[in-house]
Amino acid sequence: MAPPPVVDIHTHLYPPPYLTLLSSRTSIPLVRTFPSSPHPRLILLETELPALELALRDPSAPLPGRPLTPAFTSIGEKLSFMAVHGITTSVMSLANPWLDFLGPAEAAAMAREVDGAFEEMCAAQKGKDRKLYFFAAPPLTAGIPALLEYLSELAGKYKHCRGIILGTSGLGLGLDDTSLLPIFHKLAALNLPVFLHPHYGLPPSVFGPRAETGEYGHVLPLALGFPMETTVAVARMYLAGVFDAVPALRMILAHSGGTLPFLAGRIESCVRHDGKLMGSGKKRGRTVWEVLREQVYLDAVVYSEVGLRAAVEASGVERLMFGTDHPFFPPVGEEEGAEVWDSVKLNVEAVEKALGKGSEEAGMVMGGNAARVLRLFDEEE
């Protein structure tokens, strides 16, 4: 009997056309090479620009951004990573910031190139043990009609597309922007789930002067800014009534919903105690808890059994799906170069501790749920 599938639904790649694009840009996001660095450097943040300018002037200055190792760009590296960690199937997505920063025409062209590249990589696994699928990167800035058309064509063009990845800015005004409703209706009609992923974080001032000098590394924006961004985005959708308006919409939330499982009770209570929302004649749709159990899926990228149990209790064990966030969070410091990644181990152990190693429930989270929800292995490709 074949071992049960281990499916990684949170795993990123910058395919070749996207890398070419980043290397040609003069504003963020961009990629630059330096004589002193074995890998090109990826500059994603405004705050990294001074360091970039300094490094371009002064070869002895610290390198800006982060190393763009082959893990970010090579499908061979992705497959090796899968083999080392016992992952049988990966549902890849373009890493942030996706196509959010592109103008309309450029976005539409790049979406086709990126998603075409993903489809090719997935198709090349035909007959092999490890399977690949992907979430498409739609051209959000291309305008609603072009976007709707793009989504309509996804299933027909790309046999391995299983949804889309979406940032929290949407068309620029957030996911509670009513202009997005036709998009959500279309995704629901096409049975394409949305993988919601953070990128914009919180304004740097929130983290205070010591964080702004870099003293705390990237911990605060990544550990707190990202999950809070996701939580705010979903809460805004909830308050705008998007879930009730589009009941067939399915959202997969990165990082176990940001903080949604922990804060759902407080959100629900704040709604119930808000005179503005509960005034006479006001009608409420479903509760936060109902939406969590009916329209939301959570990845299991939460790095502890405490968070994982809360996620399972909030949305149900049949709605949790394992992920790695590869190639982010590689081993560093004394662990640098280690073949098995500590960041992956933390998430596997969280599932085992919360649900029991080898249990049926652990199997659901490690792969069974993703296979069902994302219709993996439906047909022999």
Next chain:
Amino acid sequence: MAPPPVVDIHTHLYPPPYLTLLSSRTSIPLVRTFPSSPHPRLILLETELPALELALRDPSAPLPGRPLTPAFTSIGEKLSFMAVHGITTSVMSLANPWLDFLGPAEAAAMAREVDGAFEEMCAAQKGKDRKLYFFAAPPLTAGIPALLEYLSELAGKYKHCRGIILGTSGLGLGLDDTSLLPIFHKLAALNLPVFLHPHYGLPPSVFGPRAETGEYGHVLPLALGFPMETTVAVARMYLAGVFDAVPALRMILAHSGGTLPFLAGRIESCVRHDGKLMGSGKKRGRTVWEVLREQVYLDAVVYSEVGLRAAVEASGVERLMFGTDHPFFPPVGEEEGAEVWDSVKLNVEAVEKALGKGSEEAGMVMGGNAARVLRLFDEEE
């Protein structure tokens, strides 16, 4: 046998001198009366100022801010609320924004007036069934020497003081500001825990244009801004090494730590995977989990058993303490005027569902822990 104590450690009041102060002010926070309103209105936010100006010009305009009902200012109302909800003991604190907005001299004088008023209310319960204690409101802006002196005198002057309440801004630069270290050392030496409470939230832009028009009431800043503010403040203290530098410091975190129990795994992982923090020769102090179990207490104001279980698992059941957040979140809409508050019920039910109604563990959270940690009932007053 007397029933086990039910202790509310998260319950606020604006004592008379503070109310007089707010009524005399021309910038926020301030209190104003309107002919059309049975209660004075409390204006806490910059964003409420246009509505205030409009209401002062036009008697038919909507009232600004929130009604300052007797529950905010009357100790009689507090005691009635306690009786209705079966609370035997309350550890009161000044409601936000405390004395953060005052100049040095005014802050020092007002701290004495406010804490003196609290002590009087507590002392007046001598011989009665219901007991009162309080967290003092130190004059943060008075300067370090005055502040240290103020703290030193607390225990001697006020028999019912059991710690201090602290906002996240500290002396203005956040709680990772090294200038605060002598304050933390002093609090540790005096065995006075800090009740850390949010007020500043997140920049309004985070919640998007529809929130800024008021469409979502106060849900997003209260439900998400507050808990994230607390989480960021504690994470900054952790990254600054405050807990390792002051191992006897005890922090009680409002709203079950904001989101700390859920995000502790991610914070820990982000630290372990940050090249800046884990580079060669870098020494790490205790993990986030260790600090949670050794120096942190959490209130149980989380409005769901999902959040409560995560809080219990993160810090240990012996570190959770019941609270109500009274007089905030009174019944509204169809529930308006109800004697039993739904917001209290949600938190009581969370404890019962997570730990078992009437169980020893539930008893610990409902009162036993607070009695031990805050040395309540130590002596007959």
